[in-house]
Amino acid sequence: MPREPSADSPSPPGGGFAASFVEGCSDPVISVDGDGAVVYANPAVESVLGYDPAELRDGRFAELIPEGRDDERVRSLRRRLSSPAELAEAGGFACPLRHADGRTVAFSVRFHEHRPSGDPVYTGVFRDGVEEAAARDLRTFRNLVEHAGHAVYVTDTDGTIEYVNPAFTENTGYDPDEAVGETPAILNSGEMSDEYFGALWETIEAGGVWEEEIVDRRRDGETYHAHQTIAPVFDEDGDVSRFVAIQTDVTEQREAVGRLKQYRDVVEALGDPILLQNRDGEFELLNEAVSDFAGVPREELYGRDEFAFMDPETAAEIAERRREVLDREEPVEYEVSPTFERSDREATFNTRRSPYYDADGELAGTFAICRDITDMKRREAELERYERAVNGATDLIAAVDRDGRFLFANPQYRAYHEIGADDVRDLTLADVVDDDRFDDVERHVDRALRGQPVEYRTKRTHPVRGTRTFDVRYYPLEDPDGDGVAGVVGVLRDVTDSENRARQLSVVDRVLQHNLRNALTVIRGRATEIVETAPEVDGDSDGGDGDANGPDGGGDVAVAAEAASYIVSRADDLLTTSEKAHHITEILSDAPEVEPMDVGRAVDGVVESIAAEYPDADVSASTPANGKAVASATAWLDRALAELVRNAIVHHDGDPTVDVTVETTAEAIRVRIVDDGPGLTDMNRDVLETGRAVDALYHGSGLGLWLVYWVLQQSGGSATVEDVSPRGTAVTVTLSPAPERQRS
Numbered sequence: 001m002p003r004e005p006s007a008d009s010p011s012p013p014g015g016g017f018a019a020s021f022v023e024g025c026s027d028p029v030i031s032v033d034g035d036g037a038v039v040y041a042n043p044a045v046e047s048v049l050g051y052d053p054a055e056l057r058d059g060r061f062a063e064l065i066p067e068g069r070d071d072e073r074v075r076s077l078r079r080r081l082s083s084p085a086e087l088a089e090a091g092g093f094a095c096p097l098r099h100a101d102g103r104t105v106a107f108s109v110r111f112h113e114h115r116p117s118g119d120p121v122y123t124g125v126f127r128d129g130v131e132e133a134a135a136r137d138l139r140t141f142r143n144l145v146e147h148a149g150h151a152v153y154v155t156d157t158d159g160t161i162e163y164v165n166p167a168f169t170e171n172t173g174y175d176p177d178e179a180v181g182e183t184p185a186i187l188n189s190g191e192m193s194d195e196y197f198g199a200l201w202e203t204i205e206a207g208g209v210w211e212e213e214i215v216d217r218r219r220d221g222e223t224y225h226a227h228q229t230i231a232p233v234f235d236e237d238g239d240v241s242r243f244v245a246i247q248t249d250v251t252e253q254r255e256a257v258g259r260l261k262q263y264r265d266v267v268e269a270l271g272d273p274i275l276l277q278n279r280d281g282e283f284e285l286l287n288e289a290v291s292d293f294a295g296v297p298r299e300e301l302y303g304r305d306e307f308a309f310m311d312p313e314t315a316a317e318i319a320e321r322r323r324e325v326l327d328r329e330e331p332v333e334y335e336v337s338p339t340f341e342r343s344d345r346e347a348t349f350n351t352r353r354s355p356y357y358d359a360d361g362e363l364a365g366t367f368a369i370c371r372d373i374t375d376m377k378r379r380e381a382e383l384e385r386y387e388r389a390v391n392g393a394t395d396l397i398a399a400v401d402r403d404g405r406f407l408f409a410n411p412q413y414r415a416y417h418e419i420g421a422d423d424v425r426d427l428t429l430a431d432v433v434d435d436d437r438f439d440d441v442e443r444h445v446d447r448a449l450r451g452q453p454v455e456y457r458t459k460r461t462h463p464v465r466g467t468r469t470f471d472v473r474y475y476p477l478e479d480p481d482g483d484g485v486a487g488v489v490g491v492l493r494d495v496t497d498s499e500n501r502a503r504q505l506s507v508v509d510r511v512l513q514h515n516l517r518n519a520l521t522v523i524r525g526r527a528t529e530i531v532e533t534a535p536e537v538d539g540d541s542d543g544g545d546g547d548a549n550g551p552d553g554g555g556d557v558a559v560a561a562e563a564a565s566y567i568v569s570r571a572d573d574l575l576t577t578s579e580k581a582h583h584i585t586e587i588l589s590d591a592p593e594v595e596p597m598d599v600g601r602a603v604d605g606v607v608e609s610i611a612a613e614y615p616d617a618d619v620s621a622s623t624p625a626n627g628k629a630v631a632s633a634t635a636w637l638d639r640a641l642a643e644l645v646r647n648a649i650v651h652h653d654g655d656p657t658v659d660v661t662v663e664t665t666a667e668a669i670r671v672r673i674v675d676d677g678p679g680l681t682d683m684n685r686d687v688l689e690t691g692r693a694v695d696a697l698y699h700g701s702g703l704g705l706w707l708v709y710w711v712l713q714q715s716g717g718s719a720t721v722e723d724v725s726p727r728g729t730a731v732t733v734t735l736s737p738a739p740e741r742q743r744s
Helices: 017-024 046-048 072-081 084-089 131-147 167-172 194-205 251-269 287-294 314-330 374-393 413-417 435-449 495-531 554-587 599-613 637-650 681-689 699-714
Strands: 027-033 038-041 093-098 104-114 122-126 152-158 161-164 210-217 223-234 240-249 274-280 282-286 332-336 351-358 363-373 395-401 406-409 454-462 464-477 483-495 594-598 618-622 632-633 658-662 668-675 718-723 729-735
Touching: 027 046, 038 122, 038 483, 072 084, 072 093, 084 104, 084 122, 093 122, 093 223, 152 167, 161 699, 167 240, 194 210, 194 223, 194 240, 223 251, 274 287, 274 637, 314 332, 314 351, 314 363, 435 454, 435 464, 435 483, 464 495, 495 554, 594 599, 599 632, 599 637, 599 658, 599 668, 632 729, 637 658, 637 668, 637 699, 681 699, 681 718, 699 718
Parallel strands: 618 658
Antiparallel strands: 027 038, 027 122, 093 104, 104 122, 152 161, 152 240, 210 223, 223 240, 274 282, 274 363, 332 351, 351 363, 395 406, 395 483, 454 464, 464 483, 594 632, 658 668, 668 729, 718 729
16 A cells, blocks of 8 residues: 655645555655755655655755765766756666665666646656566567667677677678677778767766767678667666667668758759649648749748739639649649739749649649749740741741751742742752752852851842842851851842832933933033123113114113023032932942041041132131041041031021031040031921931932931931021031941
8 A cells, every 4th residue: 555645745746646646656756856956755765765755855866876986977967967957858867876774776767847836847767676577577678679670789898799689680791600799890881980989988988878870881891871879788786787789770761861852952953833732722842933933931831822922813723723633633734824923023834733642542632843934935936026027028038957958948938939838848959949050059058157148149030030139148047055057047138129220210310410411511501602792781871872672782682691690500500409419329329338437537628628619618627636536437428528518608698607526435426517607497407317308309408418318327327407606507417436447
């Protein structure tokens, strides 16, 4: 029967059944507070150790440790008692206690933390063995060890192996007679540091338990990973008598963990979202890419579905696809373009969603890999635009690879060469180009394959369309992988009509120049004769021999002379207009070719020439040194500048002053022409700045400004007009500087 506690005995931890159990327990039960002071001892303390439980209360538990024992294990135990919380964390350990009669009793104890009144209390149950029970337990223990699946070996205090179980032999390859008498050094793989083994021996010699992973080597030389626990075994005096080690081979687990880490690293490294959802659509696994697109930390997404971070329309479509996978238990592929409000991103994904199953083979949810194809879709859209542009072009466009095999040909090319099939990849140049032209075409293609663009004009006779003129351009086709030229793109532009129009324009120009100029020259010559041969007429009519108003009178001669002068003036204007029209015809007929032009030198030449032509005009120039203002322009630039200066003089209503300044910057070269005349009309401003109002041109000045406009257009420049104070006009011509490589 359990002993009844005395009135002044400390209260057992807990209450009711627990208190009754502790009070009646045959093993000593001792509770200490956080400072190591005894707060409770059950009645068995007196029967087993000879102490009155009430007398132990408020005493130090460390005082029960035998004072005469000064080995490292006892010192370690006393250190632990200074912080009882460590006792609760230590698990089971051997603990010698001093009996009231002075002898030492060895116990096995495990402390547990509990809080009966708020503050932590640590309670230990001290178990002592009986020889018969110990023998029985030893037989049971040995039987368990022999059949254990874990490798077990026992060493003496020097580390010499005394026993190994069958699992040790199976795991390491060493038979008992090979291992017993040796040390665990036979398993040393060389991969563990001296510090590791130093800490191991320090722990177990102090009575502690060592529990770590180790890399050992089997008898055949193969290394393996093991989870190893080494614990000291104490004799009846509480001394360490031997060590027992238990090894669990965790090689496969480590490899599995390593593979899992590799998979996890791969999944995390992917920029494409990867996610796992249960049957209800709740996220159970997702990588960082999902969080990046969603703009939501992934911790917030677990347990939620796609409606939490994307537009509801797309989320509904995905949910429908997810249900389809669960219903059919088959993978599906689809494309979606969700918008993510939190991250303000848009993307297009090609998604493959598959069913996934748990360890029992039951359908557990769906697994999706979402490939971001936003850029690919954008490129496809661009490609489609390019294809529409190429297929809709009036030019003949085709491409061949390095072997002359066609890569593509637009409908215009196929129609001209009478190729019926849309797919031309089975054709070569030799199949399409006539034999008499093949060598010439092949030579140009070879030049383009060497990286040289080729341009030339040729005539080709078509059985239906007749003789046509083509501008042909071959361009190297770069390999997308950067491995040089992969082929050639050919563009054939039919310029037959434009060439004919240019020839017709040239013919009309020659006819006009010949007929108009010749006729005007004759008219002007005859009018000049009239002016020069007409007798001078005395303005006084009182003393004349004849009637001034009669048939032979001086009045008729004066009228005739005035009319002839007018004819001469108009003929000069028409000749000037004809000359300007001829220049414009030349400009429009020729292909624009820009070249480096020294604008300062050109302005100096123009001003010098016009100053000599108009001596009554005050014409000046301010230009930089030669070579400091070199622009990209056509050879007609000096004529355009001369036209602007001459226009300012001719249309002045008094004594003209014209100042020409050339300014240069890194971005532009500007020629500023300032006069003090009456200014340009709105029509002339429009002609000079925009080239419009052409239908209103009827005099040489407007036609001349139109010439200026076209020269600047072909030079890549422009002109602006502004009024100056108190009167006058400033025309600014802006040109681009010539590249340095073109100036030499």
